[in-house]
Amino acid sequence: MTEEYIIEGCLRNEPSAQRELFNRFSPKMLAVCYRYAPSREDAEDMLQEAFIKVFTQIHTFQNKGAFEGWIRRIIVHTCINFLKKHKKFNDSIDLEQAGYIHVKEETIPSIMQAKQVAECIRLLPVGYRTVLNLYAIEGYSHREIATMLDIEESTSRSQYTRAKSMLENVLVKKNILEKPKAQYRWLAGIKK
Numbered sequence: 654m655t656e657e658y659i660i661e662g663c664l665r666n667e668p669s670a671q672r673e674l675f676n677r678f679s680p681k682m683l684a685v686c687y688r689y690a691p692s693r694e695d696a697e698d699m700l701q702e703a704f705i706k707v708f709t710q711i712h713t714f715q716n717k718g719a720f721e722g723w724i725r726r727i728i729v730h731t732c733i734n735f736l737k738k739h740k741k742f743n744d745s746i747d748l749e750q751a752g753y754i755h756v757k758e759e760t761i762p763s764i765m766q767a768k769q770v771a772e773c774i775r776l777l778p779v780g781y782r783t784v785l786n787l788y789a790i791e792g793y794s795h796r797e798i799a800t801m802l803d804i805e806e807s808t809s810r811s812q813y814t815r816a817k818s819m820l821e822n823v824l825v826k827k828n829i830l831e832k833p834k835a836q837y838r839w840l841a842g843i844k845k
Contacts, residue, residue: 656720663711675704678721682728688771688786689732691779695739703731729791733801736783773823781816788813 654662654673662670683700690696706727714723774782787793787801788809795809802809824830 660711660714660720663708671708674707678724679704681721682724685725685728686732688774688790689729689736689779689783695735699732699735700728702735703728706731725791729787730801733783733787736779737803769827769829770820770824773820773827773829776823777816777819781812781819784809784812785816785820 654670659670659674659677663674679700682703683696686696686699686703687693690699707724710727714720774785777785783802784798787798788795793801795806795813798804798809799806804812821830
């Protein structure tokens with residue numbers, strides 16, 4: 654089935670088209686949910702809730718941009734709303750765990766395997782993980798994140814910086830990222 658055929662079938666509420674849409678996009682979208690969710694069960698709940706929205710809002714898709722991108726936006730917003738609704742975002746932010754290490758973008762090698770990084774991101778508190786995912790992976794601005802999460806823009810920026818710092822520490826502890834050398838004095842918190 655083509656994407657257009659699936660969309661048309663979903664607009665007519667055809668179960669076979671809805672099933673095909675779910676089967677085609679759910680594995681990738683479950684991975685998106687899992688990046689935000691505190692547990693696999695929560696990720697599955699997020700996915701189910703999001704696909705209900707996809708099916709009920711499919712008439713709003715205007716063929717502008719990728720259909721997968723449209724679904725992904727619904728998934729991300731559903732995840733954020735789920736975390737806010739269940740107070741999993743606010744209750745999980747632990748500023749004391751972060752440390753105050755300045756981190757540069759190039760400290761996390763882009764050649765690392767995505768699975769290892771994803772596993773390490775899952776170890777971050779939900780608040781840090783959420784901001785990191787929204788900014789670094791989904792591409793939202795700090796202003797957009799602040800609006801989505803009902804926080805200040807400066808809070809989004811600091812959460813992102815602390816998330817990167819914590820992630821770097823986790824990667825070092827798991828021997829995925831090498832320990833800092835003398836030239837990376839900023840990593841150890843030593844100012845020049």
